[in-house]
Amino acid sequence: MTATSLRLHDPGVPADPAAALRAAMQKEYSTFERGVYLQARRAFPGLHVRELASVVEETVSETVHRALRAALKYDPDRPALPWLFSFAANVLLERRTAPHRKKTAAQTDLGLDFDSMLASASRESDGGESAEERQRVRAVLQLLPEESRQLLEMKYFDQLDNAAMATRLQISDGALRVRVHRAKEKFRDVWLAARAAP
Amino acid sequence: MNDRSLTIDQYSDRFMKALDAGDLQSLAWLWDEAYQQPELAALFVDMMNEAAREIEPEDGWRSEIDKVQLLIAQHLSTPIVEEPGPVTAADVAARLQADRMLSGLPDDDVQTNTRLLVDATPVPEHLGAPQLERWLTGLNISASPRYWKQFRKAAVLLQMSRCQQGAKLQAARRAVKKDERSK
Numbered sequence: 001m002t003a004t005s006l007r008l009h010d011p012g013v014p015a016d017p018a019a020a021l022r023a024a025m026q027k028e029y030s031t032f033e034r035g036v037y038l039q040a041r042r043a044f045p046g047l048h049v050r051e052l053a054s055v056v057e058e059t060v061s062e063t064v065h066r067a068l069r070a071a072l073k074y075d076p077d078r079p080a081l082p083w084l085f086s087f088a089a090n091v092l093l094e095r096r097t098a099p100h101r102k103k104t105a106a107q108t109d110l111g112l113d114f115d116s117m118l119a120s121a122s123r124e125s126d127g128g129e130s131a132e133e134r135q136r137v138r139a140v141l142q143l144l145p146e147e148s149r150q151l152l153e154m155k156y157f158d159q160l161d162n163a164a165m166a167t168r169l170q171i172s173d174g175a176l177r178v179r180v181h182r183a184k185e186k187f188r189d190v191w192l193a194a195r196a197a198p
Numbered sequence: 199m200n201d202r203s204l205t206i207d208q209y210s211d212r213f214m215k216a217l218d219a220g221d222l223q224s225l226a227w228l229w230d231e232a233y234q235q236p237e238l239a240a241l242f243v244d245m246m247n248e249a250a251r252e253i254e255p256e257d258g259w260r261s262e263i264d265k266v267q268l269l270i271a272q273h274l275s276t277p278i279v280e281e282p283g284p285v286t287a288a289d290v291a292a293r294l295q296a297d298r299m300l301s302g303l304p305d306d307d308v309q310t311n312t313r314l315l316v317d318a319t320p321v322p323e324h325l326g327a328p329q330l331e332r333w334l335t336g337l338n339i340s341a342s343p344r345y346w347k348q349f350r351k352a353a354v355l356l357q358m359s360r361c362q363q364g365a366k367l368q369a370a371r372r373a374v375k376k377d378e379r380s381k
Contacts, residue, residue, distance in 0.1 A: 026313040031243065038250040043220035079239040082232035089226035096222070174210075174244025178252075181214045 018071035024080030025064060032081060036060055036088050043092050055095065063088040114188055118156040140191050148183035155180060206241065213242055217249055284320040285356045287337070291315045293352045300348075307345040314339070321353045 025032065037056045041047075044055060066087050067074070074083055120130065121137035141149050154160050160168070166176040204212070209228065216224035232239040291314035294300055300308050319337065322329045330350055341349075 026316050027309075029315050030312050031247070034250050035243070035246050038246060038253070039217070039220075039222070039225060041253065042217055043222050045220065078233055079236050081243055082229040082239045085242075086226050086229035086233060089222045089229060093222040093226065172244050172248075174241050174246075175248040177210045177241075178214065178245050178248040181211070182252075 017074045017076055018068060020076035021067060021071045021074050021080060028081055032084055033060055035085055039089060040092055043096060059088055059091050062091045114184055118152060118187070122157045140187060140194060143190050144186050148186045151180050151183040152187060206238070209238055210241060210245060213245060285353060285360060287314045287317040287319045287321060289356055290321060290349055290353045293356055294348060299352060303345055304342060307341045310339055310341040310345065325350055325354055
């Protein structure tokens with residue numbers, strides 16, 4: 001999806017914000033509903049599928065109501081989906097009664113900088129302690145699923161930029177970023193598991 | 199969070215972390231940022247679609263809900279009878295989607311159906327070809343004749359089902375009144 005396709009108003013014609021917002025909602029409805037589902041599922045991980053459906057339906061309905069009420073503040077020259085998703089995130093936030101614990105970097109990766117670790121593993125060895133770590137990084141990479149290993153090698157060893165990687169894999173920039181993120185998570189998990197092992 | 203000078207990589211990293219952690223505050227802030235930056239908006243929507251694809255069943259998240267609702271309907275001993283309202287364009291579009299009656303239709307028709315999902319215009323009571331044609335002119339929406347044929351079929355079925363629901367409800371009300379009188 002391109003930035004232009006998110007915008008529905010013809011820049012040459014003065015637009016009524018509410019009408020533009022309604023048109024955007026109609027055109028992007030399924031993407032919007034799907035996005036609300038994803039965010040609700042992440043925010044309420046324990047919900048049964050039926051309860052989740054009801055949360056999604058209520059959130060979509062409340063979001064549309066609030067977005068239309070605030071339509072005068074909407075700029076038809078800007079994309080509508082972020083405007084709607086921002087409302088949706090706030091609606092979901094209000095629903096959440098139990099205190100939510102955010103996963104912080106310290107909780108998930110013990111403050112280790114995996115980006116630098118992977119980047120340094122691609123450099124030539126100069127001996128000493130860092131050389132040992134590079135070897136460990138390479139060993140962990142070998143334990144990853146094929147797709148994750150290839151992605152990380154392309155990014156950190158072949159030093160391809162996102163555009164080149166996306167072209168090579170024939171996927172969009174957004175999809176590539178999600179997959180690289182997942183590959184780094186897998187690397188982190190294996191690294192931490194290997195470190196914890198006796 | 200008020201850092202307005204992040205790079206695209208930093209934004210996408212924060213977006214993924216917020217999405218995975220269900221961190222709604224950060225997501226609200228990130229969507230606000232995306233509203234100001236159309237390129238960022240396109241990237242977030244793209245990433246969101248990929249992240250949704252990871253967790254969805256093959257035929258979409260709606261199918262999961264439909265299956266659960268079907269099971270519930272099959273296992274309820276007392277059917278729930280709701281007051282039936284008029285059949286709307288949105289009802290028919292939802293039925294077409296749920297019953298997979300859109301497969302094989304061109305993309306333009308699928309998009310038309312998506313637009314109709316939020317259109318609360320009531321469908322005419324008499325669904326003969328001339329009535330439907332007049333109604334469509336008023337809607338100002340175009341689609342292929344095949345789509346409208348499917349639409350008409352689904353609308354007729356929905357109207358029949360609403361009539362049955364209405365009759366059941368009236369019968370239930372009559373039974374309750376009779377019961378009350380006999381006490």
